[in-house]
Amino acid sequence: MPKLLLNTLQGNPGDRVPFWFMRQAGRYLPEYREVRATTRSFMEFCYSPEKAAEVTLQPIRRYGMDGAILFADILVVPDGLGQKVWFEAGHGPKLEAIKDHTGFDNLSLGAFHDKVGNVYETVRRLKAELSSDVTLLGFAGAPWTVATYMIEGAGSKDHAAARQMGYGNPELFQKILDILVDATAEYLCAQIEAGADAVQIFDSWSAALPETMFQKWVIEPTVAIVDKIRAKHKEVPIIGFPRLSGAILPEFVSKTGVNAVSLDTGVPLEWARDNVQNKVCVQGNLDPHLVVSGGELMVDEAYRILETLKGGAHIFNLGHGFVPETPPENVALLSKTIKNFRR
Ligand code: CP3
Numbered sequence: 001m002p003k004l005l006l007n008t009l010q011g012n013p014g015d016r017v018p019f020w021f022m023r024q025a026g027r028y029l030p031e032y033r034e035v036r037a038t039t040r041s042f043m044e045f046c047y048s049p050e051k052a053a054e055v056t057l058q059p060i061r062r063y064g065m066d067g068a069i070l071f072a073d074i075l076v077v078p079d080g081l082g083q084k085v086w087f088e089a090g091h092g093p094k095l096e097a098i099k100d101h102t103g104f105d106n107l108s109l110g111a112f113h114d115k116v117g118n119v120y121e122t123v124r125r126l127k128a129e130l131s132s133d134v135t136l137l138g139f140a141g142a143p144w145t146v147a148t149y150m151i152e153g154a155g156s157k158d159h160a161a162a163r164q165m166g167y168g169n170p171e172l173f174q175k176i177l178d179i180l181v182d183a184t185a186e187y188l189c190a191q192i193e194a195g196a197d198a199v200q201i202f203d204s205w206s207a208a209l210p211e212t213m214f215q216k217w218v219i220e221p222t223v224a225i226v227d228k229i230r231a232k233h234k235e236v237p238i239i240g241f242p243r244l245s246g247a248i249l250p251e252f253v254s255k256t257g258v259n260a261v262s263l264d265t266g267v268p269l270e271w272a273r274d275n276v277q278n279k280v281c282v283q284g285n286l287d288p289h290l291v292v293s294g295g296e297l298m299v300d301e302a303y304r305i306l307e308t309l310k311g312g313a314h315i316f317n318l319g320h321g322f323v324p325e326t327p328p329e330n331v332a333l334l335s336k337t338i339k340n341f342r343r
Contacts, residue, residue: 001133005066005315006197009135009237009260009281013313017306019338020067020137021331022262022288023321024059029328031058042087043079046072049121056126060134062328063335067135067315068126070191072119074141074202077183078150080116081107097153097161101172107179113190120194127195138196140188142203142242143180143221150176159205166217181221185228192233200239200262201225204320207244218242222256230257239283243320250275265319269308281313286334288318294330302337310343 005018026032032055039045046052052071060068075093079085083106084096098104113120126136140146148159151173166173188199206218226238241262242252253261253276263272263284276282286305290298306316316338322331 001131003066003133003135003197005135006237008313008315009198009239011259011281011313013281013343015342017310017314017316017338017341017343018066018135019316019335020065020069020135021059021318021322022069023318024063024065024069025055025071026322027324028322028326028331029058029062031055042073043075043085046076047116047118049118049125052119052122053125053129056122057129059331060130063331064339065134065335067137068130069137069139069200070119070123070126070196072122072139074139074146074204075149076116076119077140077146077180077187078107080112080187081109081179081183082111082115083107083150092155093149095149095153098150098176104172104175104179107176109179109183109186112183112186116187119187120190123191123194123196135197136195137239138188138191138199140184140199140201142201142206142218143177143184143225144209144217145203145205146180146184147173147176147217148205163209163213166213177217177221181224181228185225188225188229189232192229192236196236198237198239198259199229200241201258203240203242203245206242207246211248214245214248218245219252219255222252222258226256226258250279253280260313260315262317263319267319269305273309273312277309277312277314281315282309283315283317285317285319288320288322288326291318291326291330291334292323294327294333298330298334299337302334303341306338306341 008018035051035055056068056071075085086094148162151162151165237259239260240258243264260281265285265287
């Protein structure tokens, strides 16, 4: 059966708009919470192929998305490099922060694939279990976003520690970006070799960087990853997501050469249509909080997105991930709305 989402990523849209949602697997689903409760550590959960494959499939069974996104986390990469990563309930991710060269010297690509190999096993299982019309999406965090966690040792509001290392110790900061480029490219290639049809690179924290730093910290590492993937897997679509990057988005698209770009909720759609969708496939951008309230307003906004972008390649998605308080029945109404729309 044809894969509508993959075809759309390759620039050949059909008359129905394909869809998937960021964080489509997660705490808003009771069946996710049930499987999640069987493993205490979140990282261990990510490294359990049977459970990770199961929670990847749960939303597809319920709602029939055109894409299944591998269940894992962006912090698998620093973990694979040997940095200590753990999740504390109610506090989000924690890492042993890299403050200086000693912290960096503890990182190594040597054991990377052994450490994260169970993720590839999850992809192989998904490939075997998924229906042939569903596109399997692999993913990784972009070097800048992953570096913010590695340097801060946690999530943060303004990524102060990473920015300050980038300015104050650019040589060390560049080494961190460089090892992340190598690890991320290898990680995504291995996901592709295990069966991923396309990959998305999440740069969740690329907002409000000075132009020169956006070039160096966001565009250049992404270009390097795209080049490394294309050298091995020329045909596999790559989706970029420089979240909240604003007016520099068209430049990100032309310089990185990604096949598609995810639009955050704040991107004006007619602008995106005229400046981005004229070059590549776009994905987005419903506010995830609208799916918490649901109803007519959610449906009207979904139609506005579908109508505005119907002239080109578009994959319906959110502007960021589902939040845990999302009622599952609102996701059902949203999915039905998208499935019944014709371009
Ligand atoms: O369904 C999917 O989207 C696939 C799985 C997925 C997860 N994380 C599962 C997860 C994906 C693609 C991610 C990416 C991710 N992880 C990003 C980039 C996308 C974004 O949201 O901007 C980032 C920044 C992270 C880092 C991360 N992981 C944080 C900050 C947290 C804690 C926040 C929270 O909601 O608690 C996580 C944990 C996490 N990753 C959960 C899930 C379902 C929740 C933890 C749990 O179930 O116990």
